């Protein structure tokens with residue numbers, strides 16, 4: 001197999017051959033050094049210098065605070081790509097990812113001046129069910145991993161569905177995140193084409209106090225009832241501990257693009273909005289309680305004998321009915337132009353991470369698709385699943401065992 005060095009130099013040569021003016025390897029190396037030095041001079045802030053640990057048992061970007069900006073990118077492999085080619089691509093990606101997450105521009109970055117630091121950059125790599133089929137690697141899939149079935153509430157648009165390979169890029173600086181996204185896509189072009197890009201956001205660092213649960217664009221505190229980061233409970237719900245070596249320490253991701261009808265939501269009063277979810281808007285506390293993390297009382301009735309948390313309120317329908325139905329949720333807001341309506345379109349890039357989506361997430365999703373007051377104002381328009389490879393130590397290659 002080619003070494004990482006050969007692949008990297010090979011890719012520089014390919015770029016050079018296609019360009020109108022070809023710069024020599026020495027000139028490229030100088031340009032890189034000068035650009036990097038320029039970026040270092042600008043990297044004045046604590047945020048620019050902030051880094052997440054990327055190497056380790058699990059890939060970064062899941063068991064951590066959500067960064068302000070996120071890009072989910074799905075790519076489809078080019079015809080005739082083989083498992084060997086995938087391994088060569090993973091060598092390149094591993095090098096790029098570990099370098100950039102350490103705050104250094106990727107080797108051969110033509111614009112290193114832009115990369116002023118990591119700003120808590122994370123890049124997470126996963127593989128969709130279609131990749132295993134195309135490469136006949138089904139026997140190496142995690143147990144029961146598959147595409148999400150279509151639900152009656154879904155109005156799916158193919159431009160937001162499926163995908164062979166996922167790159168999830170997140171950082172606390174939009175410019176850095178977009179530069180990294182372009183670098184990764186550009187270095188992937190011999191292997192795959194982009195299928196979709198979905199951009200999401202939450203508050204910037206420092207805008208709200210640390211540890212405060214984020215709000216979605218319906219105004220709700222969103223993400224309260226979730227396994228706590230860094231706990232044994234989180235590990236048991238999320239990190240796979242059995243199966244092919246490349247996935248032990250990895251997880252499964254469900255990504256749903258859920259459009260919100262904010263125009264009709266805006267017309268509701270606060271009490272009606274609170275009844276839809278079953279929580280107070282200001283504090284995020286369950287209805288009838290005071291604090292966000294107070295226990296939910298699903299049996300409580302008001303003085304008319306009606307349930308305080310309505311029968312079809314989102315949290316009642318979503319609440320786990322047994323210990324299997326617990327997973328990690330992380331919502332990212334999105335807002336784009338709906339050109340056909342001349343309006344804004346807003347919603348959530350809604351994610352669930354689980355050891356086994358079929359046992360932990362799907363039963364909840366089926367229940368919500370059947371009845372959930374929230375469905376009146378929300379429509380899933382995108383749907384994809386990815387198996388997220390285990391984390392790696394320095395010297396290892398992402399998903400090496402899968403493609404060897």
Ligand code: HEM
Pocket residue numbers: 216218220221222223224225226256258259260277279296314315318319320329347348350361364365368374378
């Ligand atoms: C646009 C779509 C959605 C919105 C706006 C939304 C919003 C919320 C909010 C505000 C809460 C209460 C706070 C919290 O515990 O996080 C919540 C809880 C929850 N949601 Fe959603 N959600 C959406 C979609 C979904 C989907 C698709 C699922 C699963 C298939 C889901 C599963 C859950 C679960 C499991 C809880 C915790 C319930 C409990 O307290 O036990 N949500 N959601």
